[in-house]
Amino acid sequence: MFENLYLVYLAPLMGVDLILQGLFIGALFALIAYGLALVWGVMNVKNLAQGDMVILGGYISYQATLWGYHPMLAMPVAIILMFGLGWLIYALIIRRVVDRDMFTSLLATFGLSLLIQQVLNLIYGPEVKVAESGFGNFQLDTFIIIQNVRLYSLLIAGALAIAIVIFMKKSRMGQAIRATAQDARAARVLGINTDRVYAFTYALNASICGAAGVLVAMIWVIQPYYGIVYSIRAFIIVTAAGLGNLPGVILTGFGLGAWENVAGFMFGAEFAVAAVVIMLVLVLMYRLLQSYRVRQVVR
Amino acid sequence: MTVSRRNLFAYAFAGIAAFGLASGSASAKVEGDTIILGSAISLTGKYATNGIHAQNGYEFAVKKINDAGGVTVNGKSYKLKVTYYDDESTPARGAQLAERLINQDGVKYMLGPYSSGLTKAIAPVTEKYEIPMVEAEGASRSLFTQGYKYLFAVLSTSEQYLASSIELAAEVAKNQGKDPSEVKIAMAFENDPFSLDVRAGVVDDAKRFGMQIVIDDKLPRDLSDMTATLTKVKALKPDLLVVSGHSKGAATAGRQIQELKIETPMIAMTHCEAADVVGKYGAGATEGLLCPTQWAETLSYSDPLMGTAAEYDAEFKAAYPEYKTVPYQTAQATAAVMVWADAFERAQSFDPKDLRDALAATDMKTFYGGIKFSEAGNNIAKPMVLRQIQDGEYNVVAPSKWASSELRYPRQPQY
Structure with a gap:
């Protein structure tokens, strides 16, 4: 660990590179976690199929490369297709579990996750696939090489996040979603078609996953069973940021990406995940202490 | 006749056993x-x-x-x-x-x-x-x-997968008039039983030659990102980089070695063919990678x-x-x-x-x-062979007894 610290001391720019790379990774996690938080917050459904939807989006861009198109062109296609699929999944499955207790929705989305994996495995086989973007790199220093595809994905993730925030604040549907999240019964009383709101929310999340998946296929690799990676990180981020705190989700996503990368460098790659989870525990403990303090004030 | 529950089980068991035997011999x-x-x-x-x-x-x-x-x-x-x-x-x-x-x-x-x-x-x-x-x-x-x-x-067996690359690195060092113990090795292995077996073989052979292991990263099983490890590789400039992590590891390493322009003169990794690194990233970026295989038609x-x-x-x-x-x-x-x-x-x-x-x-x-077969049951009469990706083709370069092509050292990829 100390020799790694010493390396960064010798070449401080290497530290910059590590944090930059981490932020690029984090942007994608933030996007995926944002969708999870949306569904969780509005519908109280914990979508275990989150990561699998990401991978599904990845395969859409892979399919685009098979047909000879650039994977980036698959982005709008993935957004639209996944929106439709999300709506369909809602109508077929999620609608039936949305008012039940937590375990029913966990089971249903877990089943959905298995289904997506197996179908992808049947169609594309279990091999690892990538979608090559061919965007190249630019080099600032020996130690700072930015893969353009990661930079673009940061920009796209940012643009999508901003678009969603504006949508939630300004549009009629966005307001209805927020109202439903606050109190579904009250929203229903006031004439909001909560069933449609739920369908839209779930479909929107599927779209977000699809877009993220396209980027994942260009940056890393996809395989029918890799969804769990993204599900787990999305859950960690949402748990750490707290529900209903969407800006917090985005910040935590960036933080998790950067911390994971830096910790992987400092302590060795095998401790990267452990470092992230320990950080989660610390955040939760801090919050617990804080809430004690708040209660004392009230008393 | 009353049959106690225990007896009932015994009868049932005997019945099943008899059926098993009968169908077995049938x-x-x-x-x-x-x-x-x-x-x-x-x-x-x-x-x-x-x-x-x-x-x-x-x-x-x-x-x-x-x-x-x-x-x-x-x-x-x-x-x-x-x-x-x-x-x-x-x-x-x-x-x-x-x-x-x-x-x-x-x-x-x-x-x-x-x-x-x-x-x-x-x-x-x-x-x-x-x-x-x-x-x-x-x-x-x-x-x-x-x-x-x-x-x-x-x-x-798995510990032999990349061990031959250590031997090859030692040979190269000797040809250059260096002592094998001067060779610096960077290792990146996925944290799963198979890859850790491969790692054990590499470590044993590196010890035999007294080589220095400057990086020993165990990649998490889930996320496919190696940038932190590869950044370290750029800083420490090892003579040999060995990677093993199934198809995912090979696909990730193949991509990120290219993206981060890694200049290590010798890189060995498992599962090149399974991950189809040449097909994915082209012959230029994968030029000179060493890939072990159990068998080759050449x-x-x-x-x-x-x-x-x-x-x-x-x-x-x-x-x-x-x-x-x-x-x-x-x-x-x-x-x-x-x-x-x-x-x-x-x-x-x-x-x-x-x-x-x-x-x-x-x-x-x-x-x-x-x-x-050894006493333990594994095959001891067949070595792993090492192939090098040369202009997009996999050519056997080690062990020298079976080599069909000359090793290209240092590798000259086109990023």
Whole structure:
């Protein structure tokens, strides 16, 4: 660990590179976690199929490369297709579990996750696939090489996040979603078609996953069973940021990406995940202490 | 008559046992002039592709052996046949199916499943019933440290996968007038049993030469990002980088080595072909990567039945036109069936115990390489070969005895 610290001391720019790379990774996690938080917050459904939807989006861009198109062109296609699929999944499955207790929705989305994996495995086989973007790199220093595809994905993730925030604040549907999240019964009383709101929310999340998946296929690799990676990180981020705190989700996503990368460098790659989870525990403990303090004030 | 509950269980158990015995003898190990081998193999699930490669290898061998007159035991010639069940790529199912093959189908001669994980699940079952199993697809070293008596593997074990690259690095250092102990090694291995076995082999060999291991990263099993490790590689400038992490590791390393413009003169990694790194990233970016393989069709191994490795390759492709290249998984599966045929002929018996002893005494040359089992059951007569990606082609460069091409050092990739 100390020799790694010493390396960064010798070449401080290497530290910059590590944090930059981490932020690029984090942007994608933030996007995926944002969708999870949306569904969780509005519908109280914990979508275990989150990561699998990401991978599904990845395969859409892979399919685009098979047909000879650039994977980036698959982005709008993935957004639209996944929106439709999300709506369909809602109508077929999620609608039936949305008012039940937590375990029913966990089971249903877990089943959905298995289904997506197996179908992808049947169609594309279990091999690892990538979608090559061919965007190249630019080099600032020996130690700072930015893969353009990661930079673009940061920009796209940012643009999508901003678009969603504006949508939630300004549009009629966005307001209805927020109202439903606050109190579904009250929203229903006031004439909001909560069933449609739920369908839209779930479909929107599927779209977000699809877009993220396209980027994942260009940056890393996809395989029918890799969804769990993204599900787990999305859950960690949402748990750490707290529900209903969407800006917090985005910040935590960036933080998790950067911390994971830096910790992987400092302590060795095998401790990267452990470092992230320990950080989660610390955040939760801090919050617990804080809430004690708040209660004392009230008393 | 009143039957107590305990007695009822006893009767039921006896009934089931009797049924098992009856059905076992009804479909015995040898039916008429056919010897039945059994295998649980992954035809669906995540190992399906390689499972099917293995199955095709088995079937090709069975056909060749039968066409050549079959197996002669006690003056009578027998045909081979394999009963397959799909283990769905899950170890628990594999173990169940092995029980079913042995207990219900009466199979006395087993062929292995695909992957170390499945073999680990099935070996205790075959061991319990004292049924010999010749496996071709489980390379994990830990399979051969359990004291199994009925397990035989034709392939090289996992710790040998990248060890040859260390030897090669030492050779290169000597040619340059350096001492091998000056060689600096960076290691990135996925944190799973197979890759850690590969790592153990590398560490042993590095110690033997007194080389310095400057990076020893164990990549998490889930996320496929190596940038932190590769940044370290850029800083520490090792002479050799070794990577192992299944197809995902190879695909990730292939991509990120290119993206981060890694200049290490020698890079060795497993699963290049499985991940199809040349197809994904092009010949320029992958130029000079060293990839170990169990077998290559350019090797000069041969045997009377299959001919040379190249002839096997050509004949297999003719029989299965969907294959553009023959994966080593297929070749070693074929070799496993040949080992069985050889054991039957030498044992001149159908008794599993006699056959086990005959298998243990196997010493044959095949198109797949030499086969001779250690006390532990792994094959010690065949080395791993190292191929280098040269202009998009995989050419054998080590060990020098089998090399078809000169090693290109340092590698000169085009990023």
